[in-house]
Amino acid sequence: MDHNHATSFVIIYLMLFFQFKHFIVNFLFPYDVPRDTKKPFYDLSALRHSFFHGAGVAVCIVLALPNMIGFAILAGLFEHVAHHCIDTAECKIKDISSNKLAPAHFRIDVDQLLHQLTYIAILVALKWWNLLVLGHTEIG
Amino acid sequence: MTTVPIYLLVILLLLLQLKHHYLDYRNQTDDEQLAKTDLFRRSAIIHSIRHGAATALCLIVVFPAHPLFAVIAGAADTVVHHLIDFFKTRIEGWNNSLIGHRYIWGVDQLFHQLSYLALILVVGCVLH
Numbered sequence: 001m002d003h004n005h006a007t008s009f010v011i012i013y014l015m016l017f018f019q020f021k022h023f024i025v026n027f028l029f030p031y032d033v034p035r036d037t038k039k040p041f042y043d044l045s046a047l048r049h050s051f052f053h054g055a056g057v058a059v060c061i062v063l064a065l066p067n068m069i070g071f072a073i074l075a076g077l078f079e080h081v082a083h084h085c086i087d088t089a090e091c092k093i094k095d096i097s098s099n100k101l102a103p104a105h106f107r108i109d110v111d112q113l114l115h116q117l118t119y120i121a122i123l124v125a126l127k128w129w130n131l132l133v134l135g136h137t138e139i140g
Numbered sequence: 141m142t143t144v145p146i147y148l149l150v151i152l153l154l155l156l157q158l159k160h161h162y163l164d165y166r167n168q169t170d171d172e173q174l175a176k177t178d179l180f181r182r183s184a185i186i187h188s189i190r191h192g193a194a195t196a197l198c199l200i201v202v203f204p205a206h207p208l209f210a211v212i213a214g215a216a217d218t219v220v221h222h223l224i225d226f227f228k229t230r231i232e233g234w235n236n237s238l239i240g241h242r243y244i245w246g247v248d249q250l251f252h253q254l255s256y257l258a259l260i261l262v263v264g265c266v267l268h
Contacts, residue, residue, distance in 0.1 A: 008264045011146055012257055015153070019253045027246030109165035112249065116157045123150055 017060035018119045054080025155198040176229040192218030
C-alpha cells in the first residue's frame, strides 16, 4: 500500500468516524442544549454537550491514527470550542429583513453545515500538521 | 485509490456539503418535502434529480476529465437520495410518536453523509 493509498483511506474513515460521532452525540445522547437566546454563552449543559463532541473527535483521531495523540488533543479542543460557538450562535441568528430571530429550521440548517465544515477543517489541519510539525508529506 | 490527490477529495467533500445544504435546506419547497412519502411523486423525484445533477456538477468541477463518471455517479446519487428520503418519511409516518422526529432526521442526515463518503471512496478507487 503506497502513501497516497493509505492517506486516502485515513481521510475517508476519519470522516466516517466523525459522522457516527456526530450522530451519537447530537442525536442519541440526552438532548438538553439550550435552544433559545436567553441562555448564556457559558451555560453548563451546552458546554458539556460540546465537550462530548470534542472528546469524540479526539477519540476518533486516536482510533484512526494511534500515533497522533498530540494532534488528537488539539483537534478535540478545537472541536469543543467551535461546536460551542456554533451552537450558541445558532440560538441568536436573526432574520436580516425583520431583525427577529430566524426560523428554527433555518438556524438548524446553518448549524449542521457549519459542523460539517468544522470536520473538513480538521482534515485539512491534519494534512498541515503532518507536513509542518512532523515533517511528513503524507498521512498514514 | 492510488493517484487522486487528497486535496481534490477534500475539495469534493466540501462541494458536496455545500450542495447538500443548498438543495436540502435552502432550495427545497414544501411540496417537495410533503411528496417524499410517495416513491413516484413528481416533485420528490425532481428534488432527487436536482441532488444527482448537482453531484455530477461537483464531480465535473473537481475532475473535468471524467464527465461520464460524473453522470453515472450523479444518477446513482439521485437514486440513493430518493430512497433515503422515501424511507425517512415512511418511518416517520409509522413511528413518529415512538422514535421522534429528531432521531429520524439524524439518521436521515447520517445516511446522506455516508452516501457522500461512499462516493468519495469510489472516486478514489476508480479515477486516476
